[in-house]
Amino acid sequence: MFIQTLIQKFKSIRDILDRVYIEYRERKSVQRYTPRSSGVNIKTQVSRLNVQNIIDMDNIEKHNIVLITLDCLRYSNLSFAGYFRETTPFIDSAPNKFRAFAAAPWTYPSVASIMTGLYPHNHNAYLHGKIKDVGNLNQFRAISRNVLTLPEILLWAGYDVGMVTSIAVAAYSLRNRITSKVYPGTAPAEKVFNYAEKWIKNSQNPFFIYIHLGDLHGPLYPPRKFRDYFGKVKILPKIRTWAYTKPEEQQGKNFEEYKYNRILLYDNTLRYLDYAIEKFYKRLKAIGKAENTVFILTSDHGEEFWEHAKIESKYFYDNRGIYGVGHGHNVFNEVIEVPIVIWGEPIEKISGVTNSISSVDIMPTILDILNIHYFAKLDGISLFQKRDKKRPILSEATGAGYEKKALIIGKYKLLYSPYDNVEWVFDLESDPYEHNPILDEELVKIFKEMLRKIYQKDEAEKISQIIKSRKLFIK
Numbered sequence: 001m002f003i004q005t006l007i008q009k010f011k012s013i014r015d016i017l018d019r020v021y022i023e024y025r026e027r028k029s030v031q032r033y034t035p036r037s038s039g040v041n042i043k044t045q046v047s048r049l050n051v052q053n054i055i056d057m058d059n060i061e062k063h064n065i066v067l068i069t070l071d072c073l074r075y076s077n078l079s080f081a082g083y084f085r086e087t088t089p090f091i092d093s094a095p096n097k098f099r100a101f102a103a104a105p106w107t108y109p110s111v112a113s114i115m116t117g118l119y120p121h122n123h124n125a126y127l128h129g130k131i132k133d134v135g136n137l138n139q140f141r142a143i144s145r146n147v148l149t150l151p152e153i154l155l156w157a158g159y160d161v162g163m164v165t166s167i168a169v170a171a172y173s174l175r176n177r178i179t180s181k182v183y184p185g186t187a188p189a190e191k192v193f194n195y196a197e198k199w200i201k202n203s204q205n206p207f208f209i210y211i212h213l214g215d216l217h218g219p220l221y222p223p224r225k226f227r228d229y230f231g232k233v234k235i236l237p238k239i240r241t242w243a244y245t246k247p248e249e250q251q252g253k254n255f256e257e258y259k260y261n262r263i264l265l266y267d268n269t270l271r272y273l274d275y276a277i278e279k280f281y282k283r284l285k286a287i288g289k290a291e292n293t294v295f296i297l298t299s300d301h302g303e304e305f306w307e308h309a310k311i312e313s314k315y316f317y318d319n320r321g322i323y324g325v326g327h328g329h330n331v332f333n334e335v336i337e338v339p340i341v342i343w344g345e346p347i348e349k350i351s352g353v354t355n356s357i358s359s360v361d362i363m364p365t366i367l368d369i370l371n372i373h374y375f376a377k378l379d380g381i382s383l384f385q386k387r388d389k390k391r392p393i394l395s396e397a398t399g400a401g402y403e404k405k406a407l408i409i410g411k412y413k414l415l416y417s418p419y420d421n422v423e424w425v426f427d428l429e430s431d432p433y434e435h436n437p438i439l440d441e442e443l444v445k446i447f448k449e450m451l452r453k454i455y456q457k458d459e460a461e462k463i464s465q466i467i468k469s470r471k472l473f474i475k
Ligand SMILES: [Zn+2]
Pocket: 071, 072, 106, 107, 108, 300, 301
């Protein structure tokens, strides 16, 4: 008995030490990621572009916007998506729920896409290097100077604009474009929401707040009252981060036990997030700030739980030697399928749009809701507009190994990684878990050609824009 208590105590001390170490490491990385220049005047930045010529705000409808991103939220684990646990009863109750593809499989480029309505190759904020390495700061590029972000447009429109996040990299994507408050990754959603609530309370104008929550991003530390919500989680070594990252380890009883508990911990954390979002919404209602407010919830990418470990280790080079877990490393659906959920008094039911949706559609949807007309080229389409069923959807800009791209058209998906010698087309209807590429060279050729044309067209447009701006300058 005594020994058992001792083991239990040791486990919790180890847990506390782990937590302290994780926070220490994170603070260090925040220092690295935070730009040295401070106090940038965003309004001056916006005025670098001839805003009046590209934005028509004459008939703006000034609704407040609350945009919430749940980092690492995998679409299939939401209960409205058919998951076996009721993880998200509050989110399920929203009138508008969509399945979308994230423009990138990890935070940095993906947040930039949400905020610009552009794919990473068009906004430029991704890792530039043959072998992607998130530890190499030289590979990070900022959002292009000639690209306007949603917070900048809304600041120009007279909004109070703010951001709060528990994932530092999300703030890094938007550096110099928005003022942000950064909490450590272990900060629970309620803490981040408390800050947001205070910020909203103090706001005197229409407001836009971007809330980015890291609860589902390892290390997972859900509050005690939710930790065992769907069943008691066995606190195994590295249960809050990742273990069993090598294919040869991914078998046997211990692995199965770990996998079960890791997913259970993730689901319990998601249930907590749903609770925290409901609480936040009700508190805004109580202080009269939910009226005239549109809530949009999404995720920057999903999360892999070993679905493609074997395929990844066999076909894809990964400089970290990690296979089958997390995000950023590949563009299989578990990593790029995300929700877009919209509710709030100013919004009625959005009908007619059911597929071919990307996270780049979020920004044009918000502009549409506010009746702002934006004339610059966007990759996104407002969710109020019908789209072609065969609209090509991209996901790109990976964060480990070589660059991998997904091109989704209707039920087909091209997974393209030339340096890994991977050119696969999947039929997502007959093979939804992407395990059996279609062996048809002609089909692969057609999809590769479509991908090439998209990049070629975008390059040509970029060059013509540069020439146009030079001409304006000479005049
Ligand atoms: Zn993320």
